[in-house]
Amino acid sequence: xxxxxxxxxxxxxxxxxxxxxEAALHGxxxxxxxGVRVGKVITFDLEATDRAGAELEARRMSETLLANQVIExxxxxxxx
Amino acid sequence: MKxxxxxxxxxxCDRDCKVAVERSTGATCELVWHxxxxxxxxxxxxxxPGGFAHGDYLRCGAMAALSPIMAAVKGAADRGVAxxxxxxxxxxxxxxxxxxxxxLRNAGLxxxxxxxxxxIVNPQSRFTRAYANQDEAIMTIGNGEGNYFAPDPVLxxxxxxxxxxFRYKSNPNGSARDIAGIVNGxxxxxxxxxxxxxxxxxxxxxxxxxxxxxxxALAA
Numbered sequence: 001x002x003x004x005x006x007x008x009x010x011x012x013x014x015x016x017x018x019x020x021x022e023a024a025l026h027g028x029x030x031x032x033x034x035g036v037r038v039g040k041v042i043t044f045d046l047e048a049t050d051r052a053g054a055e056l057e058a059r060r061m062s063e064t065l066l067a068n069q070v071i072e073x074x075x076x077x078x079x080x
Numbered sequence: 081m082k083x084x085x086x087x088x089x090x091x092x093c094d095r096d097c098k099v100a101v102e103r104s105t106g107a108t109c110e111l112v113w114h115x116x117x118x119x120x121x122x123x124x125x126x127x128x129p130g131g132f133a134h135g136d137y138l139r140c141g142a143m144a145a146l147s148p149i150m151a152a153v154k155g156a157a158d159r160g161v162a163x164x165x166x167x168x169x170x171x172x173x174x175x176x177x178x179x180x181x182x183x184l185r186n187a188g189l190x191x192x193x194x195x196x197x198x199x200i201v202n203p204q205s206r207f208t209r210a211y212a213n214q215d216e217a218i219m220t221i222g223n224g225e226g227n228y229f230a231p232d233p234v235l236x237x238x239x240x241x242x243x244x245x246f247r248y249k250s251n252p253n254g255s256a257r258d259i260a261g262i263v264n265g266x267x268x269x270x271x272x273x274x275x276x277x278x279x280x281x282x283x284x285x286x287x288x289x290x291x292x293x294x295x296x297a298l299a300a
Contacts, residue, residue, distance in 0.1 A: 009184075013229060014254065016185045065146065068139055068175065070182045071229060 001046045001054035004077040007067045008039035042066055054078045081107035081300040083125040086153065088114045088133035088144045093166065093277055097129045100277040104290035105297040114147040124300035125162045126153055128169030130222070130275060140183060140225050141171030150176055162206060162296050163269040167223055170261075170271030179264055179271045180238070181230030183223075187254025191224040195285055196274055197249040198260050202242045205263055207270045210295040217288035219274035221252060221260075226273040228255040228262075238262055246272060 009015045015037050022036035048054040058076045067074040083101045087094045098109040110120055114133075119126065133144035144150075150172075157163045157178055165173035173179045186192060198217045200208050211217065230238070235257055238244050246261035253273075261272035276289025 014184060014187060014227070016187060016189050020189055065142060066138070068142065068182055070174075070180075070231075071184065 001048055001051065002079045003044050003046055003054060003058040004079070005042045005058060005062055005066055006039060006075045006077070007042070007062075007072050008037055009071055010073050013071050051078050081105055081124045081297045082120070082122055083107045083109040083127065084112050084120055084123050085109060085127045085129055086114055086147075086149055087111050087129070088131065088147060088172075090133045090135055091129050091131035091168070093130035093275065096275075096277040097127045097166065100280040100289065101125070101127070101293050104280050104293035107293075107297060112149060114144065114149050117148045117152060119149070119152045119156060123156060123161055125164065125296050126156055128153070128163070128165040128172050129277070130167030130169060133168055133172065136225075139175065141168060141173075141175040144168075144172045145175035145177075154178065157264075157269050160266065160268050162299070164207065164296070165269075165271045166275055166277060167221075167226070167273055170273055171225065173269060173271045178269050179262060180234050181228055181256075181262075183225050183273075184227040184229045184254075185225050186223070186227050186252075191222070192226070192252045193220070193222040194252070195220050195279070196252055196260070198246045198274060199249055200245070201247050202245045202263075204242070205245045205270075205295075206267055206299050207261075207263065207272075207292055207295050208245055210291045210298055214288075214291070216249070217246070217291070218279060218286040219276055219289050220278040220285070221274045222278075223253065223273055226253045226255065228259045228273070230256060235259075241265065243267075245270065246274070
């Protein structure tokens with residue numbers, strides 16, 4: 001199975017990269033841009049052949065290393 | 081006093097810390113590689129030094145917090161041994177769950193490297209008692225992700241329990257409530273963004289960092 005973990009800073013946690021990008025977009029004339037947030041995507045293959053097992057494994061990885069739940073949220077997608 | 085500095089791949093203040101502790105207190109100080117599973121016996125102080133452990137990949141301190149040596153560091157912390165995480169070491173302690181909160185990217189987005197004035201908020205702590213009547217200290221910061229963050233209830237608890245030990249007089253990085261250094265509830269684990277190891281002799285611009293190491297030696 002293929003896993004895709006998307007990680008973002010929690011709403012309310014200052015995302016200075018997002019703010020800088022937003023300011024740059026405004027500078028380019030994209031005046032209507034609001035709420036830019038920067039996240040990261042981590043993809044990997046799993047030996048698990050069932051979706052539930054793969055998701056559980058990806059969740060354990062996210063909780064122990066991939067995301068810091070003090071400041072971040074994560075979202076897992078599993079595909080064959 | 082007997083001290084040890086943990087060396088992670090990418091640590092760059094490990095030797096500075098060893099020299100700073102030895103010259104400030106007369107302690108002996110060993111360097112311990114992160115892949116070790118045991119610490120030397122009879123330690124009074126364990127330092128997690130500044131630098132860029134594992135290249136700061138994923139998040140600062142995230143991989144270092146899972147190093148083999150960290151189980152021994154946690155065990156020693158539980159037994160009351162003093163643990164001091166400086167800069168990257170502070171990030172490692174937060175990632176390892178030995179201290180609450182996390183260090184975010186600096187609010188101004190820039191890496192900030194300069195001497196800063198600190199207020200000693202808790203002069204009774206195990207890390208500040210040698211400052212006597214001195215209520216300010218000058219130390220150098222050098223960080224891109226030194227912006228301390230914790231949820232408000234956690235910040236309230238830290239302040240209420242005297243766990244905020246150092247504050248910036250002029251906030252350089254957006255750190256919550258001007259926090260520069262905190263201790264855990266037991267008072268033996270400190271995370272500190274400024275570098276006492278870069279301010280332990282007058283020739284370095286400040287010798288105030290030496291008093292932090294001497295404070296730990298007083299208790300040892």
